Every structure is written in C-alpha cells, then in structure tokens.
Amino acid sequence: MKFCVTTPIYYINGDPHIGHAYASIAADILARFKRLDGDEVHFSTGTDEHGIKVARSAETAGMDVYKFSDLMSQKFRDLGKVINLSEDDFIRTTEERHIVSSQQLWRRISDDVYMGTYSGWYSARDEEYIPEEDLSDGKAPSGAPVEWMEEESYFFRLSAYQDRLLELYEKNPDFIAPPSRRNEVISFVKSGLKDLSISRSKFDWGIPIPDAPGHVMYVWIDALANYITSLGFPENEERVAEMMANCVHVVGKEILRFHAVYWPAFLMSAGLPLPKRIFAHGWWTSEGQKMSKSIGNVVDPQKTVEKYGLDPIRYFFFREIRFGEDGDFSEKSLQRRISYDLANDLGNLVQRVLAFVQKIGGLRVNYDFIEDERPLFEDSRSLMRKLRVLMDKQDLNGVLGEVWSLISASNKFVDHMKPWELVKDDEDKLNRVLTALCESLRAIAFGVAPFMPSTADKIFDFLNVDGKSFREIEVNFTDQTFRPPFPLFPKE
Ligand code: MSP
Numbered sequence: 001m002k003f004c005v006t007t008p009i010y011y012i013n014g015d016p017h018i019g020h021a022y023a024s025i026a027a028d029i030l031a032r033f034k035r036l037d038g039d040e041v042h043f044s045t046g047t048d049e050h051g052i053k054v055a056r057s058a059e060t061a062g063m064d065v066y067k068f069s070d071l072m073s074q075k076f077r078d079l080g081k082v083i084n085l086s087e088d089d090f091i092r093t094t095e096e097r098h099i100v101s102s103q104q105l106w107r108r109i110s111d112d113v114y115m116g117t118y119s120g121w122y123s124a125r126d127e128e129y130i131p132e133e134d135l136s137d138g139k140a141p142s143g144a145p146v147e148w149m150e151e152e153s154y155f156f157r158l159s160a161y162q163d164r165l166l167e168l169y170e171k172n173p174d175f176i177a178p179p180s181r182r183n184e185v186i187s188f189v190k191s192g193l194k195d196l197s198i199s200r201s202k203f204d205w206g207i208p209i210p211d212a213p214g215h216v217m218y219v220w221i222d223a224l225a226n227y228i229t230s231l232g233f234p235e236n237e238e239r240v241a242e243m244m245a246n247c248v249h250v251v252g253k254e255i256l257r258f259h260a261v262y263w264p265a266f267l268m269s270a271g272l273p274l275p276k277r278i279f280a281h282g283w284w285t286s287e288g289q290k291m292s293k294s295i296g297n298v299v300d301p302q303k304t305v306e307k308y309g310l311d312p313i314r315y316f317f318f319r320e321i322r323f324g325e326d327g328d329f330s331e332k333s334l335q336r337r338i339s340y341d342l343a344n345d346l347g348n349l350v351q352r353v354l355a356f357v358q359k360i361g362g363l364r365v366n367y368d369f370i371e372d373e374r375p376l377f378e379d380s381r382s383l384m385r386k387l388r389v390l391m392d393k394q395d396l397n398g399v400l401g402e403v404w405s406l407i408s409a410s411n412k413f414v415d416h417m418k419p420w421e422l423v424k425d426d427e428d429k430l431n432r433v434l435t436a437l438c439e440s441l442r443a444i445a446f447g448v449a450p451f452m453p454s455t456a457d458k459i460f461d462f463l464n465v466d467g468k469s470f471r472e473i474e475v476n477f478t479d480q481t482f483r484p485p486f487p488l489f490p491k492e
Contacts, residue, residue, distance in 0.1 A: 003034040004247035004275075007045040008255060009091065009226050011127075012072035013057035016079040017291065018299035018329060019252075019284055025314050026281060026323065026396065027250045028085050032450035033391050035086075036470050037384075042243050044230040045080065046091035047073040051219030052124045055205035065205055069094055082302050084310055084453055089230045093207075093222055101229035102207045102222045108270035109156065118153040118197040121146035127219050129197060142254070154199040154215065161265040162193045168264060174277060176260050177394060178324035181253065181280045185260045196262065224263045228272065240272065247275040248394065256280040279394045282326035284317075299329055311452035312338045312489070318396040318451060319404075343489040345407050346444070346455075349414070353437045354462050354485040356419055362481035363438060366431035373436040376413050379406055380436070380443035384470050387447060396451075403447035410440045438463060438477050446470055455488055 007027045010020050024045055031043035048054075049069045058068035073092050080087060091098060106113075120129045125144035140146050169175055169186055176182040198218045199209055206216030225233075227249065231240045251259050259278045267274050286297040304313060316337050321327035357363050369377050383406055390398040414437065422430035442465055449456035449467065460467035462485045 001034075001039045002042075002242050002246055003031075003039040004042045004044075004231070004243040005030045005034075006043070006227050006230070006247065006249050008249075008251050009046040009048040009093065009223060010076050011051075011053060012047050012049055012069060012076065013053050014293075016076050016301060018286075018301050018304065019291065020076070021079060021083050021301040021313075022284060022317055023250060023252060023281065024080065024085055025083055025317060026394075027248075028083075028087070029314075029318065029396060029450040030248060030250070030391065030394065031088075032086055032453065033387075036446065036449060036468070037388065038469060038471070041088065042231065043087050044089040044091055044227070045085065045087045046089070046226060046230070047076050047093065048219070048223045048226070049073065049093045050206040050216075050222055051127050052122075052200075052203060052205070053127055055203060056124065066094070079301060082305055082310070083314070086453075091226050091230045093226060095229075098222070098226060098229045099207050101233045102217060102225040103210050104234040105225045105228070105266065105270055106210060106217065106221070108272070109266055112157040112160065112269045113154050113198070114157070116153060116155050116195075116197075117151070118155075119148070119150040122149040149202070151201050153197040153201065154209065154212075155195040156198045156266070156269075158193045158196045158262070158265055161268060162189060164268060165189050165193075165261060165264060168274070175274075176256070177277055177279045181256055181260075181324070185256060188257060189261060193261070220258055220262065221266070224258065224266065227275070233272075237272075244273040244275050248277045248279055249275050250279050250281065250394075253280045253282055277394075279324070281324055282321070284326070285328045287330050288328055308334060308338065309489075311455045312342055314451050315342065315400070315448075319400045321397065323394055323396040338489060339491070341404065343487075343491060345404065345411065346448070347488040349407055349411050349444075350441060350459055350462065350488060351485055352414060353410075353434070353441060354482055357434055357438070357482055358484050360423060360430075362479065363434055363477060364427075364431045364479050365435045365477050366428060367435060367476060368428075369432055369436065372417070372429075373432045376409060376436045377439055379409060380440040381473065383443045383447055384473060399447070400451065403444060406440060406444055406447070410437060410444070413437065413440075435477060442477075443473055446473060458486075458488060 005027045007024045031041050034041045055065055058065040061068055077090055123130050123140040123144040123146045126140055126142050130140045130146055134141055166189055176185050198221050199215045200206060200218060201215050204216055206219060207222045209215040209217055228240050231243050233240050249259050264274050286299050289295055289297055291298045316334050319337060386402050387399050417433045419430055419433050441459060442463055445456045445459035457467060462482055464480060465472055
C-alpha cells in the first residue's frame with residue numbers, strides 16, 4: 001500500500017513553538033506506523049514563505065527577505081531534528097520546483113479564473129480577507145487587526161463549486177475528520193460560497209502569475225500547492241495520483257476551511273485527484289492560557305525537550321487528549337504522565353520482566369501455553385490488528401489506550417503468576433509465563449514505537465528484536481540471554 005501524510009507548512013514570521021511541534025509529531029506518528037506496517041510512505045513538511053506577513057517580518061528584522069527566509073526556514077528544519085521527525089521531504093515554497101508547480105496549477109485552473117477588483121478588510125496575520133459581518137470591534141475573529149485593501153485581483157470561481165463540494169462531503173463522510181468538524185464545514189459551504197480573490201498586485205513577495213506582470217499569487221494558493229509539488233507535480237502526475245488517493249492532510253482547526261473547501265475546489269478545477277482525508281486537530285493552551293508572546297507562556301520545544309526528554313512529550317500530546325480536541329500543556333500534567341504511565345507502568349514492566357529473565361540466566365521459550373497464559377499471548381499477537389483500525393481513523397489516543405491496557409494486563413499477569421515463586425518448583429510454567437511476557441513486551445514496543453521511537457528502540461535492543469516491521473511480531477522467540485535492561489524513564 002501507498003500512504004501519504006502531510007503537516008501544514010509553517011509560516012516563518014516567528015520562531016517555531018510547541019504548537020508547530022505538535023502538528024508535525026502527529027503526522028510523524030502516522031508515517032512511522034505505516035512504515036512499520038510495510039507501506040510505502042511519503043511524509044512531507046516544510047515552510048510557507050511568501051505573503052504579506054513574512055514580507056513584513058523581514059522588514060521589521062531589517063533583513064533582505066530571501067536571507068530572512070533562509071534563516072527562519074532553517075529553524076523549522078532544526079525543530080524537526082529536535083522532535084525526531086522522519087519526513088521524506090522538507091519543502092520550501094521559495095524553491096524553484098515549487099514555483100514551477102504552483103504556476104502549472106494556476107494554468108490548470110485558469111478556466112475558473114477571471115479578473116476583477118477586490119476591496120475589503122484584510123488580516124495579514126491570518127493572510128485572509130475577513131467579511132465585514134465577521135469583524136468584532138474592528139478585528140478579525142482571531143483577534144488580529146485588519147486593514148482596508150483595494151486592488152485589481154484575479155478571482156477563482158469558488159461559487160461554482162458549492163454543489164460539487166457538498167456532494168464530495170456527502171459521498172465521502174470521512175473526507176473531513178473528526179466528524180464535528182465536518183458539520184462545521186458543511187454549514188459553511190451551505191451558507192453560500194463567494195468567489196475567492198487569488199492574486200495580489202500591491203506587493204511582490206509571492207509567486208509570479210504566468211503571463212500577468214505585476215501580479216503574484218495569493219499566498220494560500222501557493223501554500224496549498226506544496227502538497228502536490230512534494231509529490232512531483234507537474235512532472236510526475238502518476239505519483240501524485242497514487243499518493244493523493246491515500247493522503248491525509250493533518251491541519252489545525254483554524255485552517256480547515258482552506259484545506260476542506262478551497263483545496264478540493266482547486267484540485268477539481270485542475271482535474272487533479274483529491275486527498276483522502278483532512279484531519280483537523282485542536283489547539284494547545286499553555287498552563288491554562290492561550291500561548292502568547294506578551295503573556296510569556298509560549299512553550300519552547302527545544303527547552304522542554306532538554307528538561308523532560310523528547311519521548312515523554314511525544315507521548316503526552318497524544319495520551320492527554322483525544323486527537324482533534326483542544327488541550328492544555330502544563331508541566332504538572334506532563335510530570336504526572338511521566339511518573340505514572342511511563343516510569344511506573346511501562347518502565348517498571350520492562351525492568352521487572354527483563355531483570356528477572358536476566359537473573360535466572362536467560363529465556364527458555366515454551367510456547368505450549370495453557371489457559372493461564374494464552375490470553376496474554378493472544379492479546380499481544382492481535383494488538384497490531386486493533387491498532388491498525390484505530391490508526392486508520394487517526395485515533396492516536398485510542399491507540400495509546402490499547403497499548404496501555406496491554407501494559408496493565410502484563411503487569412497484573414506478573415503480579416498474579418509470581419514468576420519468582422515458580423522458579424522454585426515449576427520450570428515449565430515459569431518458561432511459559434516468561435515467554436508470554438516477552439511476547440507482550442515486544443508487542444508493546446511496536447505499539448509505542450511510532451510515538452516514542454527511541455524508547456521502543458531500547459526495548460527492541462533489550463529483546464534482540466530488529467524493530468523494523470510489525471511482521472516481526474509473528475515470529476516466535478528462541479532461547480537466549482538478553483542484555484541487562486536499564487531504567488527507561490529514570491527518576492532524577
Ligand atoms: N502557513 C499556514 C499553513 C499552510 S498549509 C498549506 C499556517 N501556518 S502556521 O505556522 O500559522 O500554523 C501551522 C500549524 O500550526 C497550524 O496547523 C496550526 O493549527 C498549528 N498551531 C499553531 N499554534 C498551535 C497551538 N497552540 N496548538 C496546536 N497547534 C497550533 O497556518
């Protein structure tokens with residue numbers, strides 16, 4: 001199978017923060033899961049570099065806009081290393097391949113494009129015109145200031161796509177997820193679509209429109225096109241088609257409309273395939289408040305990783321809330337997750353089982369399970385089947401829930417079977433119990449691997465397992481001595 005997953009491409013007007021890290025980690029988890037499951041994966045991320053907002057930030061920084069973009073884009077690339085992203089492509093919208101691709105997309109939609117004049121309130125921070133009736137106290141719904149703009153502009157006949165879009169949502173109920181978001185989009189489209197202004201002539205930090213000197217593309221056209229550029233548009237439309245058919249765009253809820261309304265309309269107009277799903281995630285506040293530079297509560301990914309380690313943060317994001325909902329990032333809740341779920345449940349299980357196996361001189365496998373051990377063995381072998389179903393719904397929280405129920409079942413199994421007593425008088429049972437436990441540790445390691453890749457690698461190492469493919473779960477262990485385990489989440 002082929003699988004494609006994307007993050008939004010990030011505006012480079014400011015430093016990366018934990019909100020960006022979150023969107024990227026979510027996509028990374030989906031990509032890693034599918035790779036372990038044997039799929040051919042294309043995972044893309046990158047930076048959105050054109051538009052008024054970026055041009056102004058460069059000006060404020062007193063820098064040439066190209067130099068500014070290089071500098072800021074690099075910060076997002078570096079963030080990828082800090083959070084262990086496994087992207088296949090990091091795309092910058094200032095790259096030549098992207099300019100070619102966006103211009104080609106423009107040509108392909110040109111039957112739906114006409115020239116007119118736009119006048120209205122523009123929010124540079126949102127890079128969007130705000131309808132007069134949506135303003136409150138003279139500001140955009142996001143709280144951003146707006147300015148009056150009037151310019152000659154190209155328009156896209158979005159109004160002509162209303163029925164086709166509604167039909168798309170109707171026929172593909174999972175096109176927009178989670179379902180609550182879907183209803184939101186449907187009522188927006190039903191309320192009537194206006195044609196969309198898709199070019200700018202008052203400034204030039206954008207992709208030039210073919211054969212229209214003085215006009216650059218509206219930044220959102222060029223931004224959305226990144227997804228197909230990354231797949232090889234325009235040269236390789238075959239690849240675009242096969243990857244888009246199974247492509248999930250992970251986006252924040254505030255940019256859902258661009259992805260679920262404008263993007264499919266552009267693709268339909270261009271005669272290009274639509275993605276499989278747009279998944280809208282929620283927003284994180286920090287210690288109960290909206291993250292903002294003025295409050296000083298913006299969570300810096302690098303510092304947080306230095307303090308708590310990366311894997312616990314990757315875990316926390318997807319354990320704490322259902323994917324799609326809003327959450328609150330607080331150090332207290334993170335610390336709680338680390339000490340209960342990670343150190344006590346997972347860390348302790350691995351330690352107590354493997355230290356014991358080590359103590360008795362290694363594992364002697366015995367797969368002749370009886371009623372006592374078989375349920376744990378079967379739960380371990382069937383874990384991946386359950387996770388696949390949840391992952392296909394992007395239910396990341398559900399996946400962790402399943403993995404943690406196996407962890408807790410395994411801990412209870414140890415308590416109940418008391419291997420330290422079996423060692424005295426029932427060697428057969430002891431071997432069955434430990435074999436079942438090694439099986440469950442291996443399944444657990446695979447279950448956590450997409451979320452906590454380095455933690456999983458440590459467990460794979462302890463168990464002498466490759467950790468490259470879920471297929472390894474079906475292979476019986478052999479007699480062996482393991483490397484001595486060390487604590488996965490040491491208490492300071
Ligand atoms: N450049 C556009 C996206 C173009 S995609 C074709 C953009 N960039 S952004 O940098 O402003 O935001 C990128 C993503 O970061 C969004 O999906 C947004 O939801 C996410 N987040 C920014 N702050 C966030 C939180 N506090 N919490 C969770 N995610 C948030 O929009």
